[in-house]
Amino acid sequence: MNVELFWHLLDQVLIRKGLIDYFEDSQLDIITTIDGNSLLNRNGSINNKDYSDHLPLKFRINI
Numbered sequence: 001m002n003v004e005l006f007w008h009l010l011d012q013v014l015i016r017k018g019l020i021d022y023f024e025d026s027q028l029d030i031i032t033t034i035d036g037n038s039l040l041n042r043n044g045s046i047n048n049k050d051y052s053d054h055l056p057l058k059f060r061i062n063i
Contacts (some may be wrong), residue, residue, distance in 0.1 A: 012057075013028065013057060013059050015061070019061060020063070022059050022061045022062050022063050023059070023060075024059075024061070024062060027058075027059055027060035028058075029057070029059070030055050030057060031055055031057065031058060032055060034056075037054055
């Protein structure tokens with residue numbers, strides 16, 4: 001069985017090839033809760049009725 005964990009994520013970080021060595025994979029975070037308010041429905045899908053249909057991302061590039 002082929003499992004593609006990130007295939008269906010719409011939000012992404014685009015980085016030019018010259019900066020990829022400075023990108024820290026471990027520092028990529030998909031924000032699903034803000035101030036105790038979930039941005040997701042109970043079934044885990046994005047709650048686009050009350051919020052955006054994209055989740056915020058937090059990441060680090062050490063340059």
